[in-house]
Amino acid sequence: MKGIGKTTLARLVCSRIYNKFEGVSFLENIGDTKHQEIIKFQKTLLNDVLKINHLALDEHHWYHNASLMRDKLRNKKVLLVLDDVKQKNQVTLLAGGRGGLLGRGSRILITTKDESLLDGLKVHHKFIVSGLGPTESLQLFGRYAVHDGGDDLEEGCDCEELFKNLVHYAGGLPSAIKTLGTCLFGRKKDQWGKLLEQLERNPILDWIEAYSENTDSFLQPHESVVEPCGESGGTPYDDKAYKGIRQMEIVVFGPVIGSIRSDYDHGGSLVRSARHGGSHEGKTITVTLDYPDEFLTSISGCTNTDLSIIQSLSIHSNRRTYGPFGDENGKRFSFHDKQIKGKKILGFFGKCDPYVNSIGAYIGPISHPYPFRTIGPFGNQDGNSWNDGKHADIWQIDVVFDSEVESISIIYDNDGHGTIPITHGEKGGGKFYSVRLAYPYEYLRSISGYLREHLGRLILQSISFNSNRRKYGPFGREVGIPFSGPSTGGKIVGFYGSCNRHLESIGAYLEPVSHRHHVRIVGPFGGNGGGPWDEGRHTGLRQIIIRCGTVMDSIKCVYDDNGTSSDGSKHGAGRGPYSHTIELDCANEYITSISGYLGQLREMYLVHSLTFRSNKRVYGPYGQEKGSYFSSPPNIGKIVGLYGRSDTHLDCIGAYFAPVFDHLNPANTVGPFGGGSGDPWDDGKHTDVQQIFLSYGVIIDGICCVYDKGKKSAHHGDRGGCSYTVCMTFLGLHRIG
Known part of the structure; x- marks a missing residue:
């Protein structure tokens, strides 16, 4: 794991035991070094131990140097550190094969992100760097975020809880803690709170790419634009910028690009753009990215200058190129390498009508996905996986x-x-x-x-x-x-x-996971107009009242707070011609997702349509389903509060989700308990169980059940041994025989 402190720990070990060896060599950041580049590390090793510069090594045949190194080092007791090893043969080339290059009593310390790489190297001891605990994380954060004992903080600032909540998102990763502390040093407390709010809404916020040099980007928007490539005709479209792109759909109509549509990631939620171009019945190509590991880095293609349209597109990701799609016989275009280098595409804009005329992009820094994907496996891996x-x-x-x-x-x-x-x-x-x-x-x-x-x-x-x-x-x-x-x-x-x-x-x-891990914040979906509102968190929803026309004009909720009704405010002017009321039985029904459409109305970007799904039915759609589609993630709980922005209309909307407790929907099955051998059996579902017949000895030999209406199951197992019958009544259980 990058940044967890392997190199720092290796240096600490060296500083404590170096005097027990005749020579010490710390070969740092071996990484992706190729065979031909290994010579510089061979020279460094010899120079560190022998203190001799300009040793004659074979510059072209690095493998010829092993015998020379063995002659020079075989009588030396050496401490050798191989840092950030990625290939087994790197160890062989620098430390030798079975015979080794170093003298008796030497020690080799290897740091690597890949534990499996150590298998077969006859490693005597493995140590897994576990990262910093909460107390150590807080101490390291304070060292970079607060100087001079906290004199730089605002007077009267009680920051311990704020510190703990912020450090939570670094996950014990020293490099992330250092970057976060450096980013916040000298800033006002409200800016610290602003960052915490962003992290709570999306724990995979881009700052977890703790290797970014621009720490200011954590606290302010950091997307820039690539001006549209293509021709000048058509009507403008603008998808806005999101966290990344999950999928693109391209329709090729004859020799030209008929339309494009993109699926974006919005903090785990889906936002699907409107179709840009005409509704042509051409060939549809779907490019699905392995998001978040795969992301778009550039677009290229060809235009037809006579028709002022794009007739070919190629989609470039950090892994491969998709396409070309369409006819490549035209004027070529491509996003400029200097402008997009080291960045990824966050959204598209351009012109279309009825074909795609031009395409530009919002770009931002490449985010590193959450660094803690898996841990382990620990133990013997030769068994059945x-x-x-x-x-x-x-x-x-x-x-x-x-x-x-x-x-x-x-x-x-x-x-x-x-x-x-x-x-x-x-x-x-x-x-x-x-x-x-x-x-x-x-x-x-x-x-x-x-x-x-x-x-x-x-x-x-x-x-x-x-x-x-x-x-x-x-x-x-x-x-x-x-x-x-x-x-x-x-x-x-x-x-x-x-x-x-x-x-x-x-x-x-x-x-x-958020520091308020049992509550998840989704959205907001929509524009930045109007004023902010936030209904907070409640136990559940009782009622939703909506007014709409071509867009959503207003929304008002009645919440449940542990059995008590709580009225929310009306958000929006509520002048729409249509009114809809959703009545929920909050003891048994709850809203599990919110979806809808977003689009332009004059100069405003508004919510055009809303649909609510409960554990029992679908409510909506309300409003007009046109524009960009959005949806909350599936299976994340129930809505316990709404927030957003509004003025005369509903500009945007988001939701608080909380877990669904099992008393509303108990598990359908339990077990099975026992071994995995034998033939399977299943009596299916019934209304009730009336009798159970058991045959047993030192083990349970068999079982048979009588269900509602006297329906008797087959006998499962043997009939030997003793017998026992259990009869169920509404008053309890009693033994019959």
Whole structure:
């Protein structure tokens, strides 16, 4: 992981043990060095240890230098640091193969982002840099954000809570903490609060690209424009700038570009532009990007100067070129390399009618995706691989352990429902512990534990789960090789690993999370006109009143606050000809998503249409569905408040989402509990269970059930052993035989 402190820690180790060696060489930032470039590091190593400049090395055949280096170094006790290694052969070329280049007692310290690279190198000890904890993060942040004991802060500023909330988003990454502190040094408290507000709305804000040189960009808009390429005719279109582009749809009509349409990312939500050009029945090409890892970097193509239209387009990403689409026989154009170098496209604008006449772009700095994607896997990876994927959250983990970790069973959250327990490893006769998280306020942040080497393989000896509130474990013996995931600002949303009879290895998926993690802020969608309004957070919604015509004229909500009705204000003038009222049974029904359309009305960019979806039905659309489409992310909870901007019309709208608690929608199934062998059986769903017949001995031999209306299931298992019957009544249970 870049910026977590591997190089700094390696330097600290060197400073403490260097005097035990005859020579020390710290080869920093080896990175993507190719074979031909390895000679400079070979020279540095020899110079550091022997203190001799201008040694004669083969400049063209670097592999010939190994024997010379071995002759010079084989009697030297050397401490060699290979920093940021990305290829195994880099270690071989600089430290030697099986025989080695260095003398007896030498030590080689390797830093790398790729733990798997160390496999096969006969590494004696691995140490995973876990990042900084909350206290250390706060101390480092204060060193860069506050100088002279805080004399530069405003008088009376109580900033401890603000500090903690800001540092949360750095996830223990020293480089991110340093950049954030430097960015905020000398600024007013309201600017600190403004940045925190941005981070709360989108925890993957561009500042997490902690390697940006322009720290001012964190606090102010930083997009610029590439002027349109193409011809001058047509009607203007403008998609505005967003976080990035997910997908483009291009229609090629004969030899020309008939239309384009783009899907943008708006803090995790979708904004789909209107179709720019005519509704032609040509060939439709869809370019889907691997967002956020893949992003657009440029556009090129050809124009037809006689018709004043674009007749060819090529889409360039950081990974590949899509196209060309259309006819390339024309006047070529391309975004200027100097203007777009090191940036990505955030949105398009230009002219069209009825074809695409020109295209320009909003551009901004390349954001680095959330750095903590996965942790691990830790342990032996030779077993059968398993992967639970990503979920909304984690409710419960059951661990079976003895001398090693035997199995884990996880219940995930799925839109307010508990999933069926997913088990990895066999449930033996060991000790059992159930980790039950206080969902939604508690979440897992990292895992840690110990590995033991036995007969050439690593055994998962112990495991602990660390939440934002406490540590669960250790489960197993804390002896052997320790491992730990980084202390991040994110939460674990899924596990993966390998297992046979026992759990062999485990890793985790992480996602960023707001410091108010149980509430998610979506939007706003729309323009910047009008004045801001914010209804805050409530328990739920009871009523939504809308007035609309060609655009949304006003919106008013009645909220629920733990059983008490709370009236919101009307936002907008409310002069539209149509009125719509949504009545919700807040005890059983809640709004799960908001979508609609955005567009121009004279000089204003407004909300044209709204649709609300509940857990029971769809309300709307209200207004006219034209312009750019937007939608909140799926399965993120229920709306508990709205905010936005308005004047005579509704300029923009956003929403607060909170988790859906399971008492409204209990899980449909539990289990199955037991082994994975045998033939599957399933009695299906019924209204009730009237009787259960069991046959048993030292184990349960068989079971049969009688459901509502006397419907009897097949007998599952054997009929041997003792028998037992349970009869269900409305007054309770009693034994029949």
